[in-house]
Amino acid sequence: MVVTIGATMVVTLAVAFVIVYRQTGTELHNQLRVALRSSASQLAGTIRELPHATPDTALAAARRFARAQPYGNASVLLFAIVPGHGTASNHPELFGASKPDEDENWAEQRVENAQGRQLERPRPGFAYQQAPDTGMLLTYEQSVKLDDGLRVYAGAAEPVSGIARAQHGVRRSYLLAGAVALGLALLGAFVAGSRMAAPLRRISNTAERIDGGDISPRMHVPASASREVHVLAQAFNNMLDRLRDAFDAQREFVADASHELRTPLTVVRGQLDLLASTDPVSSEDLNRVSQIINAEVARMSRLTEDLLLLAQSEASDFLRPEPISLQPFVSELWDGLSLTADRKFEIGSLPDLELRADPDRLAQALRNLGSNAIQHTRERDGLVRIDASLLPTTREHSALVRFTVSDDGPGIRPEQRARVFERFYRTDPARPRAAGGAGLGLAIVAAIAAAHGGSVSAERSAAGGAAMNLDLPREPPTI
Ligand SMILES: Nc1ncnc2c1ncn2[C@@H]1O[C@H](COP(=O)(O)OP(=O)(O)OP(=O)(O)O)[C@@H](O)[C@H]1O
Numbered sequence: 170m171v172v173t174i175g176a177t178m179v180v181t182l183a184v185a186f187v188i189v190y191r192q193t194g195t196e197l198h199n200q201l202r203v204a205l206r207s208s209a210s211q212l213a214g215t216i217r218e219l220p221h222a223t224p225d226t227a228l229a230a231a232r233r234f235a236r237a238q239p240y241g242n243a244s245v246l247l248f249a250i251v252p253g254h255g256t257a258s259n260h261p262e263l264f265g266a267s268k269p270d271e272d273e274n275w276a277e278q279r280v281e282n283a284q285g286r287q288l289e290r291p292r293p294g295f296a297y298q299q300a301p302d303t304g305m306l307l308t309y310e311q312s313v314k315l316d317d318g319l320r321v322y323a324g325a326a327e328p329v330s331g332i333a334r335a336q337h338g339v340r341r342s343y344l345l346a347g348a349v350a351l352g353l354a355l356l357g358a359f360v361a362g363s364r365m366a367a368p369l370r371r372i373s374n375t376a377e378r379i380d381g382g383d384i385s386p387r388m389h390v391p392a393s394a395s396r397e398v399h400v401l402a403q404a405f406n407n408m409l410d411r412l413r414d415a416f417d418a419q420r421e422f423v424a425d426a427s428h429e430l431r432t433p434l435t436v437v438r439g440q441l442d443l444l445a446s447t448d449p450v451s452s453e454d455l456n457r458v459s460q461i462i463n464a465e466v467a468r469m470s471r472l473t474e475d476l477l478l479l480a481q482s483e484a485s486d487f488l489r490p491e492p493i494s495l496q497p498f499v500s501e502l503w504d505g506l507s508l509t510a511d512r513k514f515e516i517g518s519l520p521d522l523e524l525r526a527d528p529d530r531l532a533q534a535l536r537n538l539g540s541n542a543i544q545h546t547r548e549r550d551g552l553v554r555i556d557a558s559l560l561p562t563t564r565e566h567s568a569l570v571r572f573t574v575s576d577d578g579p580g581i582r583p584e585q586r587a588r589v590f591e592r593f594y595r596t597d598p599a600r601p602r603a604a605g606g607a608g609l610g611l612a613i614v615a616a617i618a619a620a621h622g623g624s625v626s627a628e629r630s631a632a633g634g635a636a637m638n639l640d641l642p643r644e645p646p647t648i
């Protein structure tokens with residue numbers, strides 16, 4: 170960042186410098202031109218006012234005028250040229266031949282004399298001319314016509330080195346100011362950059378540790394950090410919390426699943442060991458052991474099927490929805506279920522409607538609810554009932570079809586009503602194994618509901634037992 174800011178500053182300063190430098194040069198040149206023009210005009214005016222001017226009187230008048238304004242700091246170089254008659258100037262050394270200065274030799278003097286003679290040649294308007302000692306001059310000459318037809322050239326000049334010096338001064342101040350500004354900006358950028366980078370560096374250190382497999386660290390940013398950094402750290406921490414929860418849930422799930430599988434495996438091994446130590450083995454022994462092993466294998470295969478189904482329920486192709494006519498669908502299902510146990514099976518009022526759902530999954534969910542009801546009710550007169558109704562569209566949801574499976578068993582205690590839908594959750598863990606399954610039945614119902622965009626809930630039935638609600642939208646949202 171510091172490099173970027175530095176580069177931007179350098180480019181900006183360079184552009185500004187070129188503009189200011191050029192502008193100063195142009196401005197000074199313009200001012201010089203105005204000054205030269207006005208001085209030359211004044212000199213020309215003096216000559217023009219002479220009555221019956223001759224070259225000599227003109228030169229004499231020019232000399233007087235020039236002498237009154239000696240060349241130096243205050244005044245520009247003034248001169249009048251009458252070609253063939255001579256020159257008058259407030260700095261006569263520039264024109265024509267003169268003796269060499271002490272530190273000049275004859276060769277240098279010859280060059281200067283040649284330059285002086287060049288100056289004596291009239292050049293109306295503005296011109297740049299090399300002059301001895303002063304260097305390059307900007308000259309302005311204006312011609313005045315004398316009575317006898319001769320022309321006098323009244324001129325003014327100034328060395329351009331003054332402009333170069335002024336520009337040089339501008340350049341020096343600019344470079345100094347630019348260097349100070351650049352230094353301060355870089356320092357500021359560095360301080361601001363490190364203040365911003367410090368919390369980000371911490372975040373990246375934490376991220377590295379997490380990448381190394383440890384998800385316990387959390388981002389702690391100082392209160393002085395910017396809002397964006399706080400939002401980033403918060404989002405990161407939330408993500409880590411969710412990740413930890415997901416890992417915990419996963420670990421718990423695997424532990425529960427292996428525990429559930431281990432139990433039947435232990436039974437099978439125990440029975441086989443028992444058989445091995447029995448001598449001689451009677452056919453009754455074999456029958457008994459094979460019955461037990463068959464039951465345990467059936468239990469294990471049901472468990473693995475349930476686990477597989479739960480894993481699949483998160484896949485996008487889990488459902489194959491089709492239109493279902495509610496009345497015949499529920500009646501057939503309940504008639505089928507009634508053959509599996511001796512209970513009082515009832516079908517309540519069923520609305521005559523169609524919904525779109527996966528018929529196999531829906532049947533499985535309702536069967537799970539039905540078999541729970543069977544398990545928790547008395548033989549013969551226990552009530553196992555199904556109802557369906559249409560919940561109209563509200564602000565929270567579109568039209569829902571509610572299936573309710575209720576019984577007159579012991580029911581589910583209010584504090585357990587939400588938890589019964591968790592995987593491997595059983596209200597009574599000490600229950601004899603024969604009396605129940607692994608605790609996946611309601612988790613599967615919940616997964617099927619969720620895949621349809623619906624939900625499940627438990628409440629107390631009118632008969633005092635459990636009432637399990639399965640709510641499905643008439644149209645699954647994703648299909
Ligand atoms: N109709 C009900 N009446 C009383 N308790 C119920 C009823 N339905 C479920 N429960 C309780 O909810 C818990 C979870 O039920 P779920 O169907 O998920 O598991 P499960 O029936 O024990 O085993 P699985 O269905 O996998 O064979 C059970 O422990 C059960 O005690």
Ligand SMILES: [Mg+2]
Pocket residue numbers: 537540541606609610611
């Ligand atoms: Mg069950």
